Amino acid sequence: MVPSSGRETPSGGQGGLFALQTQLHIDVHVGGKTALELQGYAHFIKLSQSGIHLYLQQSKKLPLWFTNHPWGQTMSIHTTNFLPPSLGLRSHPEKDFAIQISGPERAFLEMLYLVPKDQDLQECYYILENLIDLRPSVLQELLEQTTSIKVKRLFLFLADKLNHPWLDQLDRSRISLGSGKRKIVEKGVLDKTYLITVPGDLAND
Secondary structure: OEOOOOOOOHHHHHHHHHHHHHOOOOOEEEOHHHHHHHHHHHHHOOHHHOOEEEEEOOOOOOOHHHHOOOOOOOEEEEEOOOOOOOOOEEEEEOOOOEEEEEOHHHHHHHHHHOOOOOOOHHHHHHHHHOOOOOOHHHHHHHHHHOOOHHHHHHHHHHHHHHOOHHHHHOOHHHOOOOOOOEEOOOOOEEEOOOOEEEOHHHOOO
């Protein structure tokens, strides 16, 4: 995480990101909460806590001129290979250029990846509650290709509770959920379907 104290506007950071993506060809993109905000879901998110979330492939590094620059907002850089670098991304237009950001399907999975250390599962539930127009074909591919058993189990657990129309279009037989239990939160309740410990207020009856 890189704290920022300068007076640059957010578009300055996006210009820097554009340079990383198009000139240096670094696999980094806006994801998670920030990507959802950029696509019109800001009213479901605690904006004061979001900052800018970037997702960087594990084998890549960002240049110091980017990480040390005072972009004007807190910047969280999440380094992970839990999803393929280009799957589920989309082009987001700025004034004179476009940057790569996560589509809403990938952005939500990126939020789940941060649970519980850097993301509250209850907030994920509230956000997914309003994501009624996710694309099942994109979700299917993301869930099949992610290497995170935690993310897959959490997603299906929350999706079952909300039962959006797109849920019935997923082919669960092609989504590997691994084996064994996963502790998501301390002192949680074990969900017997997905073998994950979840907060009591989200546990199924």
